[in-house]
Amino acid sequence: AIEIRGEIYMPLQEFIALNETRAENEEKTFANPRNAAAGSIKLKNTQELKKRKLKAIFYAIGFAEPQPVNRQTELISWLAQQGFPITDTSITTTSFAQVEEYCQSWEERRFELPYEIDGVVIKVDDFTLQKSLGYTAKSPKWAIAYKFAPQVKQTRLVDVQFQVGRTGAVTPVAILEPVYISGSTVSRATLHNEDEIQRLDLHLGDTVSLVKSGEIIPKILEAIIDERRADAPPVSFATHCPSCGSALKKDSDGAITYCPNALCPAQVQRRVEHFASREAMDIVGLGEALVQRLLEEGFIEGIADIYRLDFERLSTLEGYGAKSAENLKKAVEASKERGFGRLIFALGIRHVGSVSASALASHFGSIDKLIAADAEELQNIPALGPRMAESILAFFANAANIQLIQQLKEIGIGMIWESQQLSDTLNGRTFLITGTLESYGRKEMEAMIVSHGGKILGSVSKKLDYLIVGARPGSKLAKAQKLENIKIISERDALQMMGV
Numbered sequence: 001a002i003e004i005r006g007e008i009y010m011p012l013q014e015f016i017a018l019n020e021t022r023a024e025n026e027e028k029t030f031a032n033p034r035n036a037a038a039g040s041i042k043l044k045n046t047q048e049l050k051k052r053k054l055k056a057i058f059y060a061i062g063f064a065e066p067q068p069v070n071r072q073t074e075l076i077s078w079l080a081q082q083g084f085p086i087t088d089t090s091i092t093t094t095s096f097a098q099v100e101e102y103c104q105s106w107e108e109r110r111f112e113l114p115y116e117i118d119g120v121v122i123k124v125d126d127f128t129l130q131k132s133l134g135y136t137a138k139s140p141k142w143a144i145a146y147k148f149a150p151q152v153k154q155t156r157l158v159d160v161q162f163q164v165g166r167t168g169a170v171t172p173v174a175i176l177e178p179v180y181i182s183g184s185t186v187s188r189a190t191l192h193n194e195d196e197i198q199r200l201d202l203h204l205g206d207t208v209s210l211v212k213s214g215e216i217i218p219k220i221l222e223a224i225i226d227e228r229r230a231d232a233p234p235v236s237f238a239t240h241c242p243s244c245g246s247a248l249k250k251d252s253d254g255a256i257t258y259c260p261n262a263l264c265p266a267q268v269q270r271r272v273e274h275f276a277s278r279e280a281m282d283i284v285g286l287g288e289a290l291v292q293r294l295l296e297e298g299f300i301e302g303i304a305d306i307y308r309l310d311f312e313r314l315s316t317l318e319g320y321g322a323k324s325a326e327n328l329k330k331a332v333e334a335s336k337e338r339g340f341g342r343l344i345f346a347l348g349i350r351h352v353g354s355v356s357a358s359a360l361a362s363h364f365g366s367i368d369k370l371i372a373a374d375a376e377e378l379q380n381i382p383a384l385g386p387r388m389a390e391s392i393l394a395f396f397a398n399a400a401n402i403q404l405i406q407q408l409k410e411i412g413i414g415m416i417w418e419s420q421q422l423s424d425t426l427n428g429r430t431f432l433i434t435g436t437l438e439s440y441g442r443k444e445m446e447a448m449i450v451s452h453g454g455k456i457l458g459s460v461s462k463k464l465d466y467l468i469v470g471a472r473p474g475s476k477l478a479k480a481q482k483l484e485n486i487k488i489i490s491e492r493d494a495l496q497m498m499g500v
Helices: 012-024 033-041 046-051 072-081 096-112 127-133 194-200 265-276 288-296 304-308 322-337 340-346 354-364 367-372 375-379 386-396 399-411 442-451 475-481 491-498
Strands: 002-009 055-064 119-123 143-147 153-164 170-181 184-190 207-213 217-223 430-434 466-469 487-490
Touching: 002 033, 012 033, 055 072, 096 119, 153 265, 170 194, 170 207, 184 207, 184 217, 194 217, 265 288, 265 304, 304 322, 304 399, 340 354, 340 367, 354 367, 354 442, 367 386, 367 399, 375 386, 386 399, 430 442, 430 475, 442 491, 466 475, 466 491, 475 487, 487 491
Parallel strands: 430 466, 466 487
Antiparallel strands: 002 055, 119 143, 153 170, 153 207, 170 184, 207 217
């Protein structure tokens, strides 16, 4: 038995052709080849999948009994002999200067390839040496990635718009002249808050430098002052909600500007979208466009109305058919069984993420006990802090939220915690994950830890016992290294603790 590893990708020419076809059919285009490939793999329609013309490159083995080769170079040749597609751009060398030259060469030549890359991986060739070198908590000691410098492009700031989130937070968004950068066309970039606008000293019409953080998220680096028009007006933060017109307020630490009107149409829409999202109640088919339409045409006024939808009437909606209505009906019904933890997350309590929601569900066991909790009891939960406890208390002090919970109870949504614990191996221990894990997604690993009695925290603190570190870890690793009580472990260590 042998496990062959590689990567599936969409060639750039196929990506361009796919987006052209989707644009002609008035369908949403993909942001980049990576997203297009990931979305294509999830297609259930195999005929449609074939049209996407995905390809793959193979370069590694996982489990192998017996092991067919002893070196990476031998493996590449062996894979080719077995008929697996491989890359023909690799080299073998004992010279660091040649490694450096190779990396610099491909940084300049990367756009010659028929697919996108963001760096070069340098490996020890001998598998015996690889095994001897082993792993650190976050990565193999026998391999290192050389990442290319992010592309920097210049474009023009056309406008700044303000978006209202589900909790009322107002976020400024830069509207840019479209520019192609790091594999996709960018026309928007978040400006985060008022402080960021002031830091950048933005004026409408400015030429700005743009990068993609991590090759993914567009970010404005600076405004090019020398190219600014003398009459360019400075960008100022909104004083009133762009959706309902209410005067905006700032939270206690001044970082977030928000709309205080809980009935603000934009907030209602975002709350419904969040409630139906994949990590929350996972109502497949109830996305942004349909939520907006249902609200605008009077099908729903809020979250509880999702469960009172007139599906027969919905099937007569222009562009929506009986089959779509029936599928949505099934998805809505299935959402009633998602579990107490996901319901808490779906309610959209400020600062309460999916991990904290699960911790609340398992600790209190029912919605009634959670509603009755005081600040002291909330702060005793390892995953919670004072700010989160304050948000929870404020949420349940709102009569409209209590009314929503009562309506959802009457509809039949489960509000009792049902433990799925497989063992008590990790009882009393707390965990947090940073970086990308090799074998499991973050949510999968968190669910496994909880099923063996462990608890997941939301941040690094003295309450944390173990930090599980994957590839490209974030700032959590540096914080954990400063605290002596925290053990830094790998994904493999965590699996061994659970006996997996």
